Amino acid sequence: MTTMHTLNPTADPATDIDEVARLIRADGTRVSDGELDPWVDDVDHAFLRDLYRDMSLVRRVDTEGVALQRQGQLGLWAPCRGQEAAQVGTARALRSDDFVFPSYRELGVGLVRGAEPADVVLSWRGEVHATYDPQRMRTAPPQIIIGAQSLHAVGYAMGIQRDRGGEIAVAYFGDGATSQGDVNEAMVFASSFAAPVVFVCSNNQWAISEPVTVQARFPIAGRAPGFGIPSMRIDGNDVLACLAAMRWAADHARSGAGPAFLEAVTYRMGPHTTSDDPTRYRAPEDLEVWAQRDPIMRLEALLKAEDAWDDAFEAGVADRADELAAAVRDAALHARSREPLAVFDDVYAEPHTALAAQRRRFGAYLDGFADDEENAR
Structure with a gap:
């Protein structure tokens, strides 16, 4: 098995951003991709507006989470600013009965899967019974141990096989996790047993303070075929490409063909967590470059270019984002900790x-x- 999309095996994992599959350029221009286009031929302007709304809600809640931590209401927060497209696009491609195994940064995945305001903040306060009901959301509790959720996802997927179910399992992790034994062991088992699982690597360029170039000499997606797993390297700031790629990967896994692997090339605009100071290890000019690739701004540009944007829609998204952020804040402020x-x-x-x-x-x-x-x- 090979990669589904042409992959340059000698591309630099950090700088060769053009060595990815995409459908929306950074300036909002819609481009064609022969392999991705068929997977989003049903996406109309209403669907695009829904994707824009989801990403905006994620960013607003993320901003509120950072503020709550700085104000002493949360013990910690793991920001996801800049990674909204990779999370929302892939999550929107899943069925409601699929089971997701996230890391601690997949706020967007959680919100798409139905997380309530209290679900996204109380665990960061360390409250008892703070997490959501995994069965209601079909989402495992966020995993703090780097890469461990990949093994959980494969085990669950093997259970699906034995139950002859039609759902799939999905493991989300960062670029740093691919250096962990757990992720590689999970791919061995997934490939050997043709487990219905999709691995989603959000390559945000940094494993805390270590750049991806220390983790990998070449694109991370190039590793999966070595395990017999087809992969795709996509623009993680292009929500439409992320949707299309995940639809392909999910269909591949669901069909009985075995696992698939996605590398979403994106950038962590904020700190690793609120206990981190990224100014100590990365250059401000890098932020400027990636700010021009903002996933929300590019979809807004596309909607405006296609006359699918108006003031009422913009105001409605802003109002809903403020309402959700207020509910998150209320959940944190009214939490009652045990002695x-x-x-x-x-x-x-x-x-x-x-x-x-x-x-x-x-x-x-x-x-x-x-x-x-x-x-x-």
């Missing part, structure tokens, strides 16, 4: 001496803060 010592309550069904000792030590630690507060007065 710190309650973290020990549900560890064991019966009393445990070691746990009791840990509770006493933690209680003494907390009492130390009370002394500091009293001295401050």
Whole structure:
């Protein structure tokens, strides 16, 4: 098996942005691609507006999440600004019964799959029972361990095979995860058993502070055929190309032909997480270049060029984005955290001496803060 789309195996994984499949250029011009076009021939202006709305909502919630963390309402936040097209486009190509295994940055995938406002913030506060119902959203809880979800997705896909189901599993991960054993082992199993799974690598150019050129000498999508998995390298800032590519990949996996692999070439415009300072390791001119490739701006340009944009639509999207952001903020501000010592309550069904000792030590630690507060007065 080979790649579905022509891939230059010697392309630089970071700089050769033109070595990708795309349908919308950075300036909003619609271009043709013989392999992608058939997968989006049903996409009309209404569908494009829906994609624009979804990406705008993701960006607005992402902005709110960063603000809430900076204000002390969340412990951490993993921004996805700049990656909206890769997330929304691929997620919109899935069926409702497909099962998704995301990393911690797939906010857009979660919102497309039906996440409620509380679902996207309470886990970042560390609240008990903070995550969503995986069965309702057909989406596993976000995985923090890098690449581990790829194995989970393949295992689930092998279960689908044995149940003779018609759905697929999807694993999302970043470029850095492809250097982990888990992702490579997952591809071995997926290929060997022809599992109905799609691997989606969001190549945002940075694995925390390590550039993709340290992770790979050549395009990441070129690795998959070595496992016998067809792959495609797409413009991750082109939501239409992401939709088309995922439709191809999902159809391939669902047909019984085995796994498929997508590399969505995009850029992480913000920090790795809110505990990171990207100004220490990347040049500001890189941000300027990628700002011109913004996924939301390019779709807006296309809609305007095709007379599918008006003030009412723009205002409606802005209002809906503000409403959703307000609901997210309300969910965070009205969350009621348990008392710190309650973290020990549900560890064991019966009393445990070691746990009791840990509770006493933690209680003494907390009492130390009370002394500091009293001295401050």
